[in-house]
Amino acid sequence: MELRTLRYFISVYEELSLSGAAKRCFVAQPSISTAIQQLESELDHQLFIRHSKGVSPTRAGTILYPYAINVVKGINTMRDLFNEQIPLIPLKLALMPFSSGEYISLIIKELLDSVQGLDLTVVDLDQDADARLIPSSLTRKNEAFHKLWQDEYVLAMPIDHPLSKEKTVQLKQIDGVPFVSRTFCDVLDSWNYAVQDQGININIKATISTGEYALDLVAAGLGISLVPSNSTANRSNIVTRKVRDMKFERIIGLAYNSDHPLPFQLLTAIDNVRDKLKHASN
Numbered sequence: 001m002e003l004r005t006l007r008y009f010i011s012v013y014e015e016l017s018l019s020g021a022a023k024r025c026f027v028a029q030p031s032i033s034t035a036i037q038q039l040e041s042e043l044d045h046q047l048f049i050r051h052s053k054g055v056s057p058t059r060a061g062t063i064l065y066p067y068a069i070n071v072v073k074g075i076n077t078m079r080d081l082f083n084e085q086i087p088l089i090p091l092k093l094a095l096m097p098f099s100s101g102e103y104i105s106l107i108i109k110e111l112l113d114s115v116q117g118l119d120l121t122v123v124d125l126d127q128d129a130d131a132r133l134i135p136s137s138l139t140r141k142n143e144a145f146h147k148l149w150q151d152e153y154v155l156a157m158p159i160d161h162p163l164s165k166e167k168t169v170q171l172k173q174i175d176g177v178p179f180v181s182r183t184f185c186d187v188l189d190s191w192n193y194a195v196q197d198q199g200i201n202i203n204i205k206a207t208i209s210t211g212e213y214a215l216d217l218v219a220a221g222l223g224i225s226l227v228p229s230n231s232t233a234n235r236s237n238i239v240t241r242k243v244r245d246m247k248f249e250r251i252i253g254l255a256y257n258s259d260h261p262l263p264f265q266l267l268t269a270i271d272n273v274r275d276k277l278k279h280a281s282n
Helices: 003-015 018-025 029-043 059-082 101-114 188-197 211-219 264-281
Strands: 048-051 054-057 089-095 118-124 131-135 143-158 178-182 203-208 225-228 238-243 249-257
Touching: 003 018, 003 029, 003 054, 003 059, 018 029, 018 054, 054 059, 089 101, 089 264, 101 118, 101 143, 101 264, 143 211, 143 264, 178 211, 178 225, 203 211, 211 225, 211 238
Parallel strands: 089 118, 089 131, 178 203
Antiparallel strands: 048 054, 131 249, 143 225, 143 238, 143 249
C-alpha cells in the first residue's frame, strides 16, 4: 500500500468527487481512479459508491478514513524530523480557467520536485499572483513572458456527432448546430468576427464559465464547442476536428512582473518544463 494511494483516497473522501480529488492532487483523473481501484483490491472492500454527482464513501471507506489520516500525518512527521530547515519560496500561481490539465499537472509537479522550499498556492486568474499561466494575448505591458506551449483551437463534439464523420469542418457546416459557449475564451474576438463575416448563426444552448463543464456538456450531447486541443487529451467520449477555413491558435506561457523577477530556481524549472512539453507534444 503506497503513501500516494492513501493521499488520493483521502482527497476523494473529502472532495466526494474523483475529478475534485484530481484537481486537488494536480494529477489526471484516471490516476485517481486507478489508485482507488488498487486500494479496493488490496483491502477486498469497495470504498466508494460512484454516482452521477460524484462518489459517496461506503462503510469500509468511512472506517478507513481516520486510519489513512493518521498514517499520512505520521509519515510526514517522521520526514520533518530529519529534514533540514529550507528557506521557503512563496509563489502564488494564477491559472486561466481553460488550461490543459495534463500540462498544468506536469508544470506544477516539475516546480515542486525541482524547487526546494517552494510554498506554492494556486489561485484564480482574477486574484493577485506572483506569476500567471496565460495566453500571450493577456500579457500586460509590465510583464515578462516565457513561452511554454502552443495550442490550436478545435471543435469538440461527441463521438457520434454527424460532424465527427468529417476529417475537418468548415465554418458554414456549424450554422444552426447546437453550440456550447464559454465565458472565457482568448480567441473569442477572432471567432466572433469569423462567424459574423460568413453570416453563420451560432445556436448557443449553454454558456459555461469553466472548460471542464463545457466538455462535460459536449460529451453529454448538448452541442459542440470551440476548445484548445490539449484540453481534450484524456477525454475518450469526445472527438475533435480542425476548422478547415480558419486557424485559431494561442501561445501559453508564464507571465510575471518584470520589475519583480522570479527566483532563479523557478525560472530554471520553467525551462525544464518547456523541454518536457515539447517532447510530450511530439
